[in-house]
Amino acid sequence: DGGITQSPKYLFRKEGQNVTLSCEQNLNHDAMYWYRQDPGQGLRLIYYSQIVNDFQKGDIAEGYSVSREKKESFPLTVTSAQKNPTAFYLCASTPGGGLETQYFGPGTRLLVL
C-alpha cells in the first residue's frame, strides 16, 4: 500500500528541547511539504522541498528546520526557538510539485510539557 506515514502520533516536548517529527512516503513523489494546523486557522506552510537536497521556507519557517537527504524522507525538527510549538503537524507530498493534488499523512500532535 502506497502512502505517507508520520510518526509518532503524539509527541511531547520539554522546554528548551528540540524534537524531530518523521515523515516517510513510498509514493515516489518528488515534492514534500510540512504544514502546521492550529484550531480555527486552517493549515500554514512551514517548509517544502521539490527535490532531494533542496528545500524552501514557507510562511512560518521560524523555529523549524528540515532536511531532504532521501527522496522518501522529509523530517521536521521543532527547535527550542519555536516558542509556541503546540499544534497538529501534517506532512504532504505531490508527484512533481506543480498543480497536482497533495496527499497527506495522518499527522503528529505535538504537546509541550
Add this chain to the structure above:
Amino acid sequence: GNSVTQMEGPVTLSEEAFLTINCTYTATGYPSLFWYVQYPGEGLQLLLKATKADDKGSNKGFEATYRKETTSFHLEKGSVQVSDSAVYFCALNNFGNEKLTFGTGTRLTIIP
C-alpha cells in the same frame, strides 16, 4: 497574493438535510480549486477538485462547481449522513504559486 475565504462554522445539520459550505477565493490567473476533508484525529483527504472554469468536481455525493465570474467554489451535498461529520477545507493553487492556500476550515456535525 492568493487567499481563500470559507463559511464560518461550526455547521450542524440533521441527517438527510441539504448541505452548502461557501468558499470564495482571490487569485491571479486560473487557479486549481480543491476541497479537502479531515475526519477527527486524521490527516486531510482530497474530496474533489476542479482545474478550470465551469468544471464540476464530484465525489461521494458531494459536488462543487468552479465559478470564475463569482470567484466561488461552493461545496454541496443533497442528503448528508452522520458519517459526513468532519472538517472541510477549501484550497487553491496556481502557476507561479504552486503552494496550496487553505481556507480556515468549516466543522460540520450531522445529527441523527
